[in-house]
Amino acid sequence: MKTIAIYHNKGGVGKTTTAVNLAAAFRNRGKRVLLVDIDAQANSTFATGLIKFQFEEDDDIKDKNILQVISAGDFDFIPEIVRQSKEFNTPEIDVIPSHITLIDEQQRLNRLAASRLRLNTKLQLVEDDYDIVIIDAPPSRDLYAEIALIAADYLIIPSDMKPFANQGLANVKNFVGEVNETRASIGKAPLHVLGVLPSKVMTNSRYLEYVFPRQRETALQHYGFPIFDTVIYERVVLSNCINQTLTMGKLEIPDPKSIFEFDSDSDSVKEFRNLANEIQQKIGA
Amino acid sequence: MSEYYLVDVKSISSKVPRSQFSEDELEMLARSILDAGGLLIPLLLKQTGAESYDVLAGDRQYYAAVKAREINPRQAETVNAFVVAEKSAQAAIQQFSVLYPEPHDRSPQRPPTDGIDQRLSNLESRLESALQEIKQSQKQDVQRLEQQIQTLQKQIPPKVEALEIFNSASSVELLQKLKSAGITGKNATKLITAIEMARAEEKFTSFTDIVKRTNGLGLPRMLAILDAWNHRV
Ligand SMILES: Nc1ncnc2c1ncn2[C@@H]1O[C@H](COP(=O)(O)OP(=O)(O)O)[C@@H](O)[C@H]1O
Numbered sequence: 216m217k218t219i220a221i222y223h224n225k226g227g228v229g230k231t232t233t234a235v236n237l238a239a240a241f242r243n244r245g246k247r248v249l250l251v252d253i254d255a256q257a258n259s260t261f262a263t264g265l266i267k268f269q270f271e272e273d274d275d276i277k278d279k280n281i282l283q284v285i286s287a288g289d290f291d292f293i294p295e296i297v298r299q300s301k302e303f304n305t306p307e308i309d310v311i312p313s314h315i316t317l318i319d320e321q322q323r324l325n326r327l328a329a330s331r332l333r334l335n336t337k338l339q340l341v342e343d344d345y346d347i348v349i350i351d352a353p354p355s356r357d358l359y360a361e362i363a364l365i366a367a368d369y370l371i372i373p374s375d376m377k378p379f380a381n382q383g384l385a386n387v388k389n390f391v392g393e394v395n396e397t398r399a400s401i402g403k404a405p406l407h408v409l410g411v412l413p414s415k416v417m418t419n420s421r422y423l424e425y426v427f428p429r430q431r432e433t434a435l436q437h438y439g440f441p442i443f444d445t446v447i448y449e450r451v452v453l454s455n456c457i458n459q460t461l462t463m464g465k466l467e468i469p470d471p472k473s474i475f476e477f478d479s480d481s482d483s484v485k486e487f488r489n490l491a492n493e494i495q496q497k498i499g500a
Numbered sequence: 501m502s503e504y505y506l507v508d509v510k511s512i513s514s515k516v517p518r519s520q521f522s523e524d525e526l527e528m529l530a531r532s533i534l535d536a537g538g539l540l541i542p543l544l545l546k547q548t549g550a551e552s553y554d555v556l557a558g559d560r561q562y563y564a565a566v567k568a569r570e571i572n573p574r575q576a577e578t579v580n581a582f583v584v585a586e587k588s589a590q591a592a593i594q595q596f597s598v599l600y601p602e603p604h605d606r607s608p609q610r611p612p613t614d615g616i617d618q619r620l621s622n623l624e625s626r627l628e629s630a631l632q633e634i635k636q637s638q639k640q641d642v643q644r645l646e647q648q649i650q651t652l653q654k655q656i657p658p659k660v661e662a663l664e665i666f667n668s669a670s671s672v673e674l675l676q677k678l679k680s681a682g683i684t685g686k687n688a689t690k691l692i693t694a695i696e697m698a699r700a701e702e703k704f705t706s707f708t709d710i711v712k713r714t715n716g717l718g719l720p721r722m723l724a725i726l727d728a729w730n731h732r733v
Pocket residue numbers: 225226227228229230231232233258354414415416447448449450451453454455457
């Protein structure tokens with residue numbers, strides 16, 4: 216089992232898009248995939264078709280999500296909390312959903328000495344059940360991000376390579392340093408940074424010719440992170456596939472799809488296949 | 501620095517034998533921990549590993565917390581505690597013993613008087629720790645077994661009978677299901693209304709029953725739906 220965290224402390228850089236479609240890419244190769252959403256915004260949970268309900272009383276995630284996994288030590292193990300994505304991909308993937316209540320609980324969990332380690336411990340218990348675990352982390356430097364980076368073996372940092380995102384890399388670097396201390400205390404090797412993944416990159420040819428190479432070079436020189444060869448370009452299909460809906464009478468029901476399910480001939484599909492290849496080469500999965 | 505935490509009871513150990521405290525009193529304290537929603541005088545702990553702690557002071561409360569967890573494993577999984585750094589340990593213990601003198605004193609209440617007493621109390625503490633170990637390992641075995649059963653159950657594909665879908669799927673689920681059979685838009689909405697009306701009268705007993713009682717769902721369409729669902733599974 217290889218566990219990959221998707222993290223950057225800047226929001227909107229394509230973490231969730233990367234997490235869910237990469238999960239689908241691995242699943243389509245026959246890998247047993249678990250996607251863990253630990254961002255209170257629950258975007259990955261939504262994107263995998265688990266939030267189709269329209270009314271609060273139909274919310275079946277509130278009492279069975281990542282919060283329970285990190286709260287209890289002797290209860291709420293992965294197999295009890297996991298569920299299958301719904302009409303997201305063929306075949307579907309396993310998901311540990313997230314929920315907005317994560318925000319309210321952060322303070323209590325901060326005081327819980329073992330909360331940092333629970334996800335790590337519980338993932339170890341299912342190491343024979345999955346080949347790949349992907350964790351979609353929140354865009355912050357908080358407890359939940361820490362939990363994700365402690366549980367992971369590898370880190371992918373999606374970045375649109377623009378100045379703000381690039382400057383954020385210094386932050387990511389410090390954070391990884393802190394997390395490595397905790398990892399050392401539980402006998403875990405330092406987090407292996409697979410690299411910065413250029414994501415949401417504009418397809419404008421002048422930009423690609425003049426600006427992008429310089430931004431890439433800066434990220435490499437300044438922050439010392441490796442950079443993926445694969446680039447996930449900004450393409451409308453990638454946001455369309457998440458925003459699909461079905462209508463029934465007056466109701467609009469979310470019907471999000473993986474890019475593979477939505478448009479298997481799109482360029483984005485090729486990019487995610489390349490990404491999966493590049494990762495497999497790097498981690499030997 | 502002394503930091504205030506919720507610590508897993510199972511990760512704490514005490515050097516004082518449990519037998520030194522009256523079971524009745526521990527039981528009473530345990531109930532009050534559960535009823536009050538926590539231990540009100542936190543333990544003093546020293547961290548000895550990533551997930552292990554020793555009691556510096558508050559052994560009685562510690563055993564009460566252990567007992568509370570025996571009574572309600574989910575609610576009393578953790579206990580309030582100060583985790584004390586090495587260099588402040590002495591001062592913390594002293595403060596604790598001034599504030600809460602008698603029962604929290606770590607020194608044995610009845611100093612062993614003769615050899616037999618001593619041996620008895622040693623025996624007691626050895627028994628206690630052996631018992632704890634057995635309990636712990638048994639719990640781990642049970643946990644491992646439960647885990648394995650769950651994993652196995654997951655590998656058995658959830659075979660939702662098509663009939664069951666017609667009988668109990670919500671409108672949203674029906675919509676999804678019909679879509680996978682190529683039925684969308686107004687057609688789907690109409691069909692769902694018809695299905696819901698028919699099944700409200702009486703549960704469907706067979707596919708023939710569904711075709712007979714659902715307006716707008718003929719045999720060819722029914723077969724097409726079942727075929728499509730079969731392929732997806
Ligand atoms: N490569 C891309 N092409 C087009 N739109 C994208 C791409 N990546 C992300 N987006 C869109 O940008 C927004 C933020 O992306 P998201 O993956 O949710 O980022 P994050 O998880 O980092 O906050 C979403 O609306 C998403 O659909």
